Structures are given as structure tokens and as C-alpha cells.
Amino acid sequence: MRLKGKHAIVTGAAAGLGEAIARRFAAEGAMVTCLDLNMDGAVAVAEALPNARAGRVDVGSEEDILAAIEAATETFGTPDIVVNSAGIGLQRAALKTTAGDFEKIYRINVIGSFLFCREVAKRQIEAGLHGSLINVASVAGLRGSAGRVAYGASKAAAINMTQVMANELGAHRIRVNAIAPGPVETDMVRKMHDAKARETWVRSMPTGEYGLPQDIADTALYLASDESRNVYGQVIAVDGGFASSGLIFDVD
Numbered sequence: 001m002r003l004k005g006k007h008a009i010v011t012g013a014a015a016g017l018g019e020a021i022a023r024r025f026a027a028e029g030a031m032v033t034c035l036d037l038n039m040d041g042a043v044a045v046a047e048a049l050p051n052a053r054a055g056r057v058d059v060g061s062e063e064d065i066l067a068a069i070e071a072a073t074e075t076f077g078t079p080d081i082v083v084n085s086a087g088i089g090l091q092r093a094a095l096k097t098t099a100g101d102f103e104k105i106y107r108i109n110v111i112g113s114f115l116f117c118r119e120v121a122k123r124q125i126e127a128g129l130h131g132s133l134i135n136v137a138s139v140a141g142l143r144g145s146a147g148r149v150a151y152g153a154s155k156a157a158a159i160n161m162t163q164v165m166a167n168e169l170g171a172h173r174i175r176v177n178a179i180a181p182g183p184v185e186t187d188m189v190r191k192m193h194d195a196k197a198r199e200t201w202v203r204s205m206p207t208g209e210y211g212l213p214q215d216i217a218d219t220a221l222y223l224a225s226d227e228s229r230n231v232y233g234q235v236i237a238v239d240g241g242f243a244s245s246g247l248i249f250d251v252d
């Protein structure tokens with residue numbers, strides 16, 4: 001039980017990576033606050049866990065975020081862990097991308113995650129907790145992939161936000177780290193990856209296959225647990241080798 005007695009907030013917990021993370025944390029003894037815009041989905045996940053509560057939050061709303069953290073704290077105490085997994089994707093050519101696309105995706109993928117980090121860190125400092133804040137970024141924030149001008153820029157911003165927060169909060173022993181998943185079969189990917197994108201992804205990874213939600217949940221568990229006690233401001237790519245690879249071909 002690597003998270004026994006810890007309170008973890010997981011955003012985007014109704015589906016995909018957030019759901020897998022919430023389940024993994026609960027299996028390791030955490031009390032889990034499952035937050036999502038999709039309240040029915042969050043309730044379904046929370047009800048299947050031993051010690052969890054669901055809440056509705058739009059991570060694009062500061063008011064919602066403050067209220068959700070307050071309610072979570074009343075139920076399970078100051079959060080030890082936050083995982084910002086709620087996010088939206090966009091596959092659109094740069095020349096067709098609008099200012100509105102950028103503003104919407106930044107609001108949810110960057111500012112929402114930042115506000116959770118800021119507000120929970122304040123409470124952790126007050127409570128003297130050595131917390132762990134985890135942002136789910138993307139390999140799209142590490143490389144300039146076609147169609148990802150707004151999404152990739154939002155994830156690159158989330159990565160730098162992680163590094164700055166880790167720098168400023170390190171003295172309080174609050175760790176802020178990011179995970180950069182490669183492609184994992186979830187609702188988001190089913191919407192964003194057409195046949196051409198899938199074929200290109202598969203060719204761009206030495207493993208030649210999409211990852212599993214469990215891969216991301218295992219990494220989140222490492223970053224949430226004391227095993228990563230001296231890890232600050234890191235971005236862990238969990239991507240079948242995508243971000244570290246150049247040419248991929250069979251060598252004789």
C-alpha cells in the first residue's frame with residue numbers, strides 16, 4: 001500500500017488516463033477525490049472505489065476549482081497529491097487554427113492545471129505537508145508534431161509551468177512533476193487519431209504500438225509515492241520511445 005492514508009485529487013477521473021490513475025491510487029490505499037466535468041462518469045468511477053468521492057468541476061473555471069478543492073479538503077483533509085489529467089485535444093493545421101482555439105485549450109490544459117497546483121500548494125504549505133503535484137502533459141509538448149500547434153503549445157506551457165512551480169515549491173518539499181504520454185487508446189485519441197495519424201504514430205515509435213492507460217497510472221503512482229521523494233520538475237515521457245528516437249528502421 002504505497003499511498004495509504006494519502007488524499008489524492010485526480011481531475012479528468014471519469015475517463016481515460018485519469019480514471020486509470022484514480023483506480024491505481026485507490027488500489028494503493030489512497031482516498032481519492034474524482035473530479036470531472038462529466039459528473040455521471042466521475043460518480044461511476046468513485047462508486048467502484050473503496051474510499052472515494054466524486055465532484056463536478058470545469059477546470060476552465062477558477063470558481064469551480066476553488067469550490068472543488070474546498071469540498072475535497074472537507075471530506076478527506078488537505079490533499080497530499082494532485083494529478084491534473086483533465087484536458088482537451090485538438091488536431092488542426094496551424095493555418096486553420098484560430099486565436100479562440102488557442103485561448104480555449106490554454107484555459108483548460110494550462111491555466112486549469114496551474115490553478116490546481118497553486119491552490120493545493122498553498123494549503124500544503126499551511127499544513128506542513130510534503131505534497132506531490134503531477135501534470136499530465138504530452139509528447140506533443142516536447143516535439144513539433146503536425147496538427148498540434150495549439151495542443152502542443154499548451155502542453156509545452158504545462159511542462160514549463162511544472163518546472164517553475166517545482167523550482168519555487170522545492171524549498172517546501174512540494175514536488176511538481178509532469179508525465180508526457182505518447183499515444184494511449186482513450187476517448188481523446190479515438191477522436192483525434194484518424195487512420196493516417198495512427199499509421200504515422202505506429203511508425204514513429206520503436207515499440208510500434210500504442211501504450212496502455214496502466215502505463216501512465218504506474219508512472220503517476222511513482223511520482224505520487226515517496227519513491228520519488230527527491231524528484232523535482234521532471235518530465236517523464238511514457239511513449240514507447242517516441243520522443244527519444246530519430247530514424248527508425250531495421251539495421252542489418
Ligand SMILES: NC(=O)c1ccc[n+]([C@@H]2O[C@H](COP(=O)([O-])OP(=O)(O)OC[C@H]3O[C@@H](n4cnc5c(N)ncnc54)[C@H](O)[C@@H]3O)[C@@H](O)[C@H]2O)c1
Nearest residue numbers: 012014015016017037058059086087138183184186187188
Ligand atoms: N490518450 C493519450 O494518448 C494522451 C497522450 C498524451 C497526453 N494525454 C493527456 O492526458 C490527459 C487525459 O487524456 P485522456 O486521453 O484520458 O482523455 P479523455 O478524453 O479520455 O479523458 C479526459 C477527461 O477529462 C475530462 N474533461 C475534459 N474537459 C474538462 C474540463 N474542462 N473540466 C473537467 N474535466 C474535463 C473529460 O470529461 C474526460 O473525462 C489529457 O490532458 C491529455 O491531453 C493523453
